[in-house]
Amino acid sequence: MTATSHVKEIFDDARFMHTEALERLAAGDLRDAAEKAWCATKRATIALILARTGREPTTTTQTSGGLRVLARNDERYRSLRQRYAICISELHSSCFYDNHCEPEELIIEVIHETAQYIQDAEALASEG
Numbered sequence: 573m574t575a576t577s578h579v580k581e582i583f584d585d586a587r588f589m590h591t592e593a594l595e596r597l598a599a600g601d602l603r604d605a606a607e608k609a610w611c612a613t614k615r616a617t618i619a620l621i622l623a624r625t626g627r628e629p630t631t632t633t634q635t636s637g638g639l640r641v642l643a644r645n646d647e648r649y650r651s652l653r654q655r656y657a658i659c660i661s662e663l664h665s666s667c668f669y670d671n672h673c674e675p676e677e678l679i680i681e682v683i684h685e686t687a688q689y690i691q692d693a694e695a696l697a698s699e700g
Contacts, residue, residue, distance in 0.1 A: 623697035
């Protein structure tokens with residue numbers, strides 16, 4: 573498998589996870605929806621890092637660090653890094669792990685915004 577096809581596969585998985593998040597949200601399971609949206613965010617970030625560096629992060633620490641390096645070297649990544657930080661904090665840590673999913677409106681907004689995050693990461697990944 574080529575790196576390009578693997579990047580596409582990871583972005584496809586990110587979109588699938590976001591769809592799963594929206595389905596869980598519709599079913600009234602905010603906590604699981606938040607975790608699935610976080611997974612979508614992380615997968616999109618992994619794909620972006622792989623596309624830009626040729627290396628696929630295997631841990632959250634590597635993913636966070638990889639995005640930090642991209643953002644430090646290129647301002648186009650800074651907004652994405654800020655949004656990633658919100659997702660890891662609000663969706664993954666607070667809502668999923670601590671079961672503190674309030675205010676609900678904020679969590680729901682971040683879940684919906686995941687679609688734009690994926691699109692923005694994919695656009696940055698495809699730039700030459």
